[in-house]
Amino acid sequence: MTVSRHPPMDVESRLAQWVAGLSLRDIPDSVLAVARACMADGVGVMLAGSTTPLAEQCAALPCADGMCDIVGSASRADAPSAALLNGVAGHVLDFDDTSYAGIVHGTAAVLPAVLAVAQASDADGARLLEAFVAGVETEYALGLAMTDSLYDQGLWTTATLGVIGAAAGCAKLLGLDAASMAHAIRLAANMPIGLRITHGTSGKPYLCGMAARLGVELAYAAKAGITGQAGTFEKPRGYAATLNGGVFHAPAIDALGMRYALLDPGVAFKLRPMCxxxxxxxxxxxxxxxxxxxxxxxxxxxxxxxxxxxxxxxxxxxxxxxxxxxxxxxxxxxxxxxxxxxxxxxxxxxxxxxxxxxxxxxxxxxxxxxxxxxxxxxxxxxxxxxxxxxxxxxxxxxxxxLAATGMPQRPASTEILFDKFMACATLALPSEHAQAIWTRLQRVEHLPHTRSLFDSTTSARRT
The missing domain is CATH 3.30.1330.120 (2-methylcitrate dehydratase PrpD)
Structure with missing residues (x-):
């Protein structure tokens, strides 16, 4: 009798299979609570960042018209451009959240990307939240697999891994099957942008925005049928060998769905706009x-x-x-x-x-x-x-x-995060409009249309 033996599944396929099968109803409430907090904090920081000179500089970059909000503005753009501009705004103040799963700012690249694709397709808030969890957990799993080695060698993991998380989240929103989603992840692994030498320059937030933009574009590329090489992470001349000295802790990938990095090691919310x-x-x-x-x-x-x-x-x-x-x-x-x-x-x-x-x-x-x-x-x-x-x-x-307030073991209260959100958001918006956005984000999965998330923002700017 012949026994059929299937070759072991490569890393990209394992990631994609988990992302494709992820359902909002299967995500623990404790994980969703942290994800909502990350999204609200990220939007608040984007609103504050939209008032900075760098955001104004980047607004002059070429972009196409579309249905995606440029946060803090009455303008809208196509999905890649909106992801770029919102990614810059979300990171320019260095006020966004941090995770020590690979030492990354997880929300910074993933949220602008999935928000843009959600609005481009007018997805509802439940799909946006689901895609956000899929994207950041993919990024964090890779961060844990790579250990701190990528960061220690000088790669800026927020962008280097963020582009992969952004692509995975966007592929989820686009409804790609696991095979196509694996190609989006493979393509994103070929975009290891960001060096730590850039810290302290305007290039750092710009590269975060570029990671978000590339994540959007690579998900659409995979949807169009463009492919990458199976085994991109683990094969010779692949990601781990080329960028990380061969270091790859595979159990971090196997733990997806059993261990949520949003809880363990958790997310640190900054109370001050600095590293x-x-x-x-x-x-x-x-x-x-x-x-x-x-x-x-x-x-x-x-x-x-x-x-x-x-x-x-x-x-x-x-x-x-x-x-x-x-x-x-x-x-x-x-x-x-x-x-x-x-x-x-x-x-x-x-x-x-x-x-x-x-x-x-x-x-x-x-x-x-x-x-x-x-x-x-x-x-x-x-x-x-x-x-x-x-x-x-x-x-x-x-x-x-040993741990600042806002770290996972010394969590910031909802009241503290609300105060931070309002301090940031009211730099761009009237208080009542900022509070309306906060309220929507606390129940984002009940939002019928993601295009309506910032309705109060656009009406305020258009009057």
């Missing part, structure tokens, strides 16, 4: 201000100790531009000492030129401390920080924060 590597240090400074009586005139020196990831993410010492300040620990600490926190209004040239701020920044030093986090906790506390403030009278004030 996540600075958030714990700011929490530490705020704690020291509340615990001890002292003035800035008494400060002799400030030393911040962070993990290897913290130090590697923050190359700037005295930033010349706001985009550099978002990757500068001396700025984060000095700004918090002067103003009590770091807020959107502190990210401008005038604020950076403040002589008191510049003088304080020069007193801040950043150091790596490999013993800061117990080895058993490094996976859950990858961006811990300790701040030591030496006063002129000899006192040493010290505080350690």
């Amino acid at each position: 996540s590597a600075m958030q714990a240090a700011v929490d530490a400074v705020i704690a020291l201000r509340g615990q001890h009586a002292w003035t800035l005139d008494e400060v002799e020196s400030i030393n911040c100790y962070g993990t290897a990831l913290v130090v590697s993410c923050l190359p700037y010492r005295l930033p010349a531009h706001p985009s550099e300040a978002q990757f500068c620990m001396p700025f984060a600490i000095a700004c918090t000492l002067l103003h009590g926190d770091v807020r959107l209004e502190h990210l401008n040239i005038a604020a950076l030129a403040d002589p008191d701020l510049r003088q304080l920044m020069q007193r801040v030093e950043l150091h790596e401390d490999e013993n800061l986090v117990p080895p058993a906790d490094i996976q859950t506390c990858p961006e811990a920080a300790r701040v030591d403030i030496r006063l002129r009278d000899g006192r040493l004030l010290s505080h350690t924060v």
Whole structure:
């Protein structure tokens, strides 16, 4: 008797089979709650980002008319262009969520892409939410499979993996079967855009927008019948071998549907518009201000100790531009000492030129401390920080924060996220219109038409 043996399924087919079979009713409520929070936070940050000079610059890029909202504007565009512009707006302030499954901003590329395709086809909110989960979970599964190796080698995984997540989510919305969806993923794997050297420039948010745009285009390409090579991830001269030194942890792919990365390792929501590597240090400074009586005139020196990831993410010492300040620990600490926190209004040239701020920044030093986090906790506390403030009278004030507020183990409350959303959204919209969008996003699966998500936005801008 002959026994039929089927060859093992390649990574792309396994991903595609899971995405194609995913149904909203099968996703746990706890996962959907995090997904809605990510979408609402992402939209709020897009609205704030739409008011920035970079968003205005990118609005001059060529784009075609269409049915997809350019968030924060009365204008609409075709799906690829809307994905690009909304992706730029969603990441320009570096205020969007982060996951440590590969160290990515998962919402940043996936949400603009799936939103654009949903609006192009006038899909309902349930399909949008379903596609968003499919896209980010694909991206996170690949991030876990690649480990932190891609990021450590200098690839900016938000774009490098984000284009794949965006393509998978868009393919889900387009209703592709598993075979075609696998080709969308293969094609996206051929677009490893983004290098960490770009951090601190306008190219970083632009490349996030390009990842979203490419995700849209590659899903449509697969729908049209364009194919990639089976085994793109694991074969010689494939993704893992070429970009990641052969590192690929296959069980992360097998766990899709059993482990949702939206819950484990979870998503960090930022409370300040800057790199996540600075958030714990700011929490530490705020704690020291509340615990001890002292003035800035008494400060002799400030030393911040962070993990290897913290130090590697923050190359700037005295930033010349706001985009550099978002990757500068001396700025984060000095700004918090002067103003009590770091807020959107502190990210401008005038604020950076403040002589008191510049003088304080020069007193801040950043150091790596490999013993800061117990080895058993490094996976859950990858961006811990300790701040030591030496006063002129000899006192040493010290505080350690292993996980900033907003991290999965110290989650931000719905009230905090709502306040952040409103602070961001009202930069572009009247308060009542912003609140209407928030309310829709809390029940996004009940929205009959995704084209109506921003109705209040467009009516406000058109009057």
